[in-house]
Amino acid sequence: MHRQFSVRYLCILALTMAVAASPAMADTGTAAETAPPAAAAQAQPTLKGKILGISKKAKTISIDADGTTVLVKYNDATAGMEHAKVEEGAIISYAEEGKDKIATVIKPKLAQLPPGVTEITPDELSALLEGSAPDRYLLADARPAARFAEASIRTAISLPVAKMEKEGEQLLPADKDTPIVFFCGGPTCGLSTKNAGLAKKLGYTNVRVMLQGVPGWKKSGRPLVASPDFIKNGNNVIVDLRSAEEAAQGHIPRAVNIPFAKLAESESAFAVKPSAPIVVYGNGDEAEQGAKIIQKWGFKTVALVDGGIDGWKARGGELASGATGTEISWTRIPGKDEVVIADFLKAVEGGDPGRIILDVRTKDEAAAGGFAGAVHIPLDELANRMTELPSDREILVHCTTGARAEMGTKELVKAGYRSKFLLATVECDGNDCSVEE
Numbered sequence: 489m490h491r492q493f494s495v496r497y498l499c500i501l502a503l504t505m506a507v508a509a510s511p512a513m514a515d516t517g518t519a520a521e522t523a524p525p526a527a528a529a530q531a532q533p534t535l536k537g538k539i540l541g542i543s544k545k546a547k548t549i550s551i552d553a554d555g556t557t558v559l560v561k562y563n564d565a566t567a568g569m570e571h572a573k574v575e576e577g578a579i580i581s582y583a584e585e586g587k588d589k590i591a592t593v594i595k596p597k598l599a600q601l602p603p604g605v606t607e608i609t610p611d612e613l614s615a616l617l618e619g620s621a622p623d624r625y626l627l628a629d630a631r632p633a634a635r636f637a638e639a640s641i642r643t644a645i646s647l648p649v650a651k652m653e654k655e656g657e658q659l660l661p662a663d664k665d666t667p668i669v670f671f672c673g674g675p676t677c678g679l680s681t682k683n684a685g686l687a688k689k690l691g692y693t694n695v696r697v698m699l700q701g702v703p704g705w706k707k708s709g710r711p712l713v714a715s716p717d718f719i720k721n722g723n724n725v726i727v728d729l730r731s732a733e734e735a736a737q738g739h740i741p742r743a744v745n746i747p748f749a750k751l752a753e754s755e756s757a758f759a760v761k762p763s764a765p766i767v768v769y770g771n772g773d774e775a776e777q778g779a780k781i782i783q784k785w786g787f788k789t790v791a792l793v794d795g796g797i798d799g800w801k802a803r804g805g806e807l808a809s810g811a812t813g814t815e816i817s818w819t820r821i822p823g824k825d826e827v828v829i830a831d832f833l834k835a836v837e838g839g840d841p842g843r844i845i846l847d848v849r850t851k852d853e854a855a856a857g858g859f860a861g862a863v864h865i866p867l868d869e870l871a872n873r874m875t876e877l878p879s880d881r882e883i884l885v886h887c888t889t890g891a892r893a894e895m896g897t898k899e900l901v902k903a904g905y906r907s908k909f910l911l912a913t914v915e916c917d918g919n920d921c922s923v924e925e
Contacts, residue, residue: 535560535580535589536597539572541895545850545888546867549591550895551580557898560589561868568594577676587872599678601697602685608669608696610708616667617643626661628652630672630679631702637722638765639712639791641671641705652683657690664692671698671705706783711776714767714791716803723821725760728812729770729778730797738807740769740793740800745812748774755785760818761925762786769793769800820925825897827884827908829923835884836862836921843882846907848896853888857916867892874903886910 537553549560549572560582562569571578577597582589601607608616616625628647629636636646647659647670660668668687670680680697687695698704706712719726719740728735729748739745746754748770758766766787768778779790793800801807822828835843836859845862847854854864865873867887877883883905885893890911900907913924 532581543892560591562591566591571596599681605684605695625667630683637715637718667694669696671701674701674703675699712791713794724765727768729774741808764818765789769796832910846883846885857918860919883907
């Protein structure tokens, strides 16, 4: 009996020690207590794609998930909001509460390198560009052509994914051992990795991706250049940093002359929106230094004329002579589905019966004032209340700045309505509302 008791006791003791040593049981309760949350987290649905818009007031995120725009709400319990950035990829885990999707966790959707493709850093790419003739490598910008035209890396070609899919073999080097580097909008942008995978399938052996993309290149202190066509025909601001005398002898048409020596004290002269694309040129390293100064003022897109005025002339660019302009001005050209202020105000005043005004601000904002006759549906309620809107009239959507309005228009268009949004600052005191670009 004594022997049997001892064996049973030792077995129980060993089992107890094993259980106590288990990571799942230590300091966290029983396995039954910890398993359900893990299982629930795994079962939670996710949305993967590019963030289209974020409304802090409506606490709503708009994400393009596989070509479908989806609205997701967030709250103070949502983890990882720092990863929700407009125009960048994200993975949103969510819980469903009635008809609403509530974001629980947001993670960055990082681009993944295809098999056989390696990463190249901005420093390594710079060394490649400086140590090789342009015909000894191919540098390709996978972003949309319009983004490439505004500002890209010197010697890069424009090669969006759609173009790569259709004409890749004709556009890539004949020698399949030639180094090829793709880049796009940063570590969450999958355009460059998509192109890299296509190049590998075509048999290219030396394919790399600069995952840090244009943002990483800029952060490293290196310049971007604008395309000749964008300089000539784009909606931009061109700044000649040379002396007034040099500029008068020959300058790029539409250029405004601000000598480099005066640039640092000329911030007030740039009284245009930070979204205005700026193109600069000057003598020596003036353009690069000037671009850095202008970027510090908050301008998002600042690019150089490749090779300065001599490079412009060498590519057949025209010159104008005489005095240049001295005042910087820029008017943004409305984008897709955007209504201009004049047409919006005409509808507000009742001069356009084929249109109605939709206010997607919060209830508290609308309670402080709004346009007389406007329909008010907060953005986070729009998906469930669209039937309140007429299907035979175009819907002009506004909020306080335009971010929520754009999100609302995308939802309406997806549902089959005709809609445009107002990108402007709207402030109301009762029915007295001001609209400013």
